[in-house]
Amino acid sequence: MQAYIIRRLLALIPTLIFASLIVFITVRLIPGDVIDLMLSSNDIGADKKSREQLEAALGLDRPMVAQYFRWAGAILFEGSLGNSLWQNTPVTEEILHRLPITFELGLMALAVALIAGIPIGVYSAVAQDTMGDYVTRSFAILALALPGFWVGTLVMVFPSIWWGWSPEVKFTAFSENPLTNLGQMAIPALILGMAFSAVVMRLTRTMMLEVMRQDYIRTALAKGLATRTTILRHALRNALIPVVTLVGLQAPVLVGGTVILEQIFVIPGMGLLLLEAVSQRDYPIITGVFLIVGVVVVLINLLVDLSYGILDPKVRYR
Amino acid sequence: MSLLSVRGLSTEFRTERGVVKAVDDVSFDLAAGETLAIVGESGSGKSVTAMSILRLIPDPPGKISAGEVVFDGRDLLKLSDEEIRAIRGDRIAMIFQEPMSSLNPSLTVGLQIAEPINLHRKTPWAAAMDMAVELLERVRMSDARSRVKAYPHQFSGGMRQRAMIAMALACQPQLIIADEPTTALDVTVQAQILALLKEVTRAANSALILITHDLGVVARYADRVCVMYGGRIVEAGPAREIYARPRHPYTIGLMASVPRLDQEAGSRLVPIEGSPPNLANLPPGCAFAPRCRRAVDICRSERPPLVKSAPDHLSACHFHAQLSAPVGSHVGT
Numbered sequence A: 001m002q003a004y005i006i007r008r009l010l011a012l013i014p015t016l017i018f019a020s021l022i023v024f025i026t027v028r029l030i031p032g033d034v035i036d037l038m039l040s041s042n043d044i045g046a047d048k049k050s051r052e053q054l055e056a057a058l059g060l061d062r063p064m065v066a067q068y069f070r071w072a073g074a075i076l077f078e079g080s081l082g083n084s085l086w087q088n089t090p091v092t093e094e095i096l097h098r099l100p101i102t103f104e105l106g107l108m109a110l111a112v113a114l115i116a117g118i119p120i121g122v123y124s125a126v127a128q129d130t131m132g133d134y135v136t137r138s139f140a141i142l143a144l145a146l147p148g149f150w151v152g153t154l155v156m157v158f159p160s161i162w163w164g165w166s167p168e169v170k171f172t173a174f175s176e177n178p179l180t181n182l183g184q185m186a187i188p189a190l191i192l193g194m195a196f197s198a199v200v201m202r203l204t205r206t207m208m209l210e211v212m213r214q215d216y217i218r219t220a221l222a223k224g225l226a227t228r229t230t231i232l233r234h235a236l237r238n239a240l241i242p243v244v245t246l247v248g249l250q251a252p253v254l255v256g257g258t259v260i261l262e263q264i265f266v267i268p269g270m271g272l273l274l275l276e277a278v279s280q281r282d283y284p285i286i287t288g289v290f291l292i293v294g295v296v297v298v299l300i301n302l303l304v305d306l307s308y309g310i311l312d313p314k315v316r317y318r
Numbered sequence B: 001m002s003l004l005s006v007r008g009l010s011t012e013f014r015t016e017r018g019v020v021k022a023v024d025d026v027s028f029d030l031a032a033g034e035t036l037a038i039v040g041e042s043g044s045g046k047s048v049t050a051m052s053i054l055r056l057i058p059d060p061p062g063k064i065s066a067g068e069v070v071f072d073g074r075d076l077l078k079l080s081d082e083e084i085r086a087i088r089g090d091r092i093a094m095i096f097q098e099p100m101s102s103l104n105p106s107l108t109v110g111l112q113i114a115e116p117i118n119l120h121r122k123t124p125w126a127a128a129m130d131m132a133v134e135l136l137e138r139v140r141m142s143d144a145r146s147r148v149k150a151y152p153h154q155f156s157g158g159m160r161q162r163a164m165i166a167m168a169l170a171c172q173p174q175l176i177i178a179d180e181p182t183t184a185l186d187v188t189v190q191a192q193i194l195a196l197l198k199e200v201t202r203a204a205n206s207a208l209i210l211i212t213h214d215l216g217v218v219a220r221y222a223d224r225v226c227v228m229y230g231g232r233i234v235e236a237g238p239a240r241e242i243y244a245r246p247r248h249p250y251t252i253g254l255m256a257s258v259p260r261l262d263q264e265a266g267s268r269l270v271p272i273e274g275s276p277p278n279l280a281n282l283p284p285g286c287a288f289a290p291r292c293r294r295a296v297d298i299c300r301s302e303r304p305p306l307v308k309s310a311p312d313h314l315s316a317c318h319f320h321a322q323l324s325a326p327v328g329s330h331v332g333t
């Protein structure tokens, strides 16, 4: 197992190098130019700095290859992602502020997805073709079909029209007041987790139906185990192996979802940071956010692979 | 009094092709410590009979539509769900055909063997695991103490079936039902497993229902035999008697298709021609008639009842009385 983990970690190196290249290049393909933006914005325009001076100051006058190596070198040797082009603050600092917030939102959404999806999926499989099964499956299709941004907008708009209530706009950090913070995060986490829970539910149901047909379930029943113990001890663990894969595959989708919901609910996480940075063409922040998101996704996938070892002994002993 | 008395057992499946009568009016008795073989081709209803005894038929699509299964004085078909669960794995244990898939791949072999002990005897897990080691030793697994911690995929087919036998023995059941326990194994391993099964059941004084399609197995291991065809019993009696003087053309055909110890080497095996009957649409007369070389008009119109053909020997053939000659003379007629 240890050798397996080390091998997996080493395999991450080329993945991360490749990811950094893609991130660096694509960000510079975003149409529009930070210099134009800066020149057209008043305060800098008043400085009467020329385009060349600005480019030189920001290091944008060098060839792309040189820029990449300077950027990658700074990450490797100084742990620095550069400074924001506008605020001149270190990107790492900015990201370190925002990352926990997005992480919290993603984790809460994941919790919603699993806590709702797995038990409902199991129920729906055990009660196959009953009324309850149909109701939960219809709900799943509905939850999948409703886009998160639309539900989010409704939640923002309608309560305020009907009851004059709207979600708090001023963000409270978890460290300031955990309860207020969790209350603020609950609605976006629910919305984000809902569609995901539908996917989890459907896969859990399919896998449970598959597993319940297996011979070893018959063996368990022939021993005299009750249905409940059979499901919990013999079926669920085997049914959840593909669900874990799904969580790994869906992690980037979840990140994408937080970008939109952070915007709607004004939550100052990575998503909001990214949106601001893109509109200002603040390249170091954009690349930094993408790189960190990439690293997180890669790490989640590693965790998923390792958790196979816990669920599936065949992997553990390889 | 017999340990198990099955009376008029019928089990149906509702399928798209109609109602399949997988088991139809099956009756047999089994005394304590006795070995009964149930023999028949694929699809003849052997497994469904076995599963019906423990009420393990999936419902839907299956349903036990009639009969009694009296075990130790109680009709198992009338018990509550909780009562039948108390019987399963404790008083009656089952061993299945597929050792590869009958064990849970994600739980240790030891836990799966210890499970019925923990469940029925309320023995704490640690003590039950110690008993699992003893049980593995009893089925002659070498290095049992480390093997309990292994997972099924680390075992060979034969070892898994030994583990299944250990699991069945766990609560010292009065009856073990083994559904083709060796079909999936190598020929050399088959003989070892059957000999082991026979030996441990005898040592534990458990009765054994041995389901097989191999009459050679019957001759060696069984006290009594039921031959099934198309969901019904077509012949029943002591193994020795049926082996020496079969009184049903289907049994005679089965024997001709099995290598016999007393046969000279090189003589040809004759499989029964034709295919098994469609259980959703059985012919009105004898189910075997389309494949029987002796079939005459009455066979196609009237179903032969299962009657006493000789003392302690039942046969369901209109011509059972004429079939009492030794086997050899009938093959190829």
Ligand SMILES: Nc1ncnc2c1ncn2[C@@H]1O[C@H](COP(=O)(O)OP(=O)(O)OP(=O)(O)O)[C@@H](O)[C@H]1O
Binding pocket: B013, B015, B020, B022, B040, B041, B042, B043, B044, B045, B046, B047, B048, B049, B058, B061, B062, B213, B279
């Ligand atoms: N779950 C099920 N659904 C529908 N029909 C079934 C089901 N299980 C069994 N049957 C029917 O019952 C018949 C008898 O099946 P059974 O498994 O008892 O045969 P068998 O004698 O054990 O054969 P084999 O030697 O192949 O194990 C089959 O032909 C099939 O049509």
Ligand code: SF4
Binding pocket: B248, B249, B250, B286, B287, B288, B289, B290, B292, B293, B294, B295, B296, B299, B304, B316, B317, B318, B319
């Ligand atoms: S009843 Fe007729 S068809 Fe059926 S087994 Fe006897 S001889 Fe053959």
Ligand SMILES: [Mg+2]
Binding pocket: B046, B047, B048, B179, B180
């Ligand atoms: Mg079978």
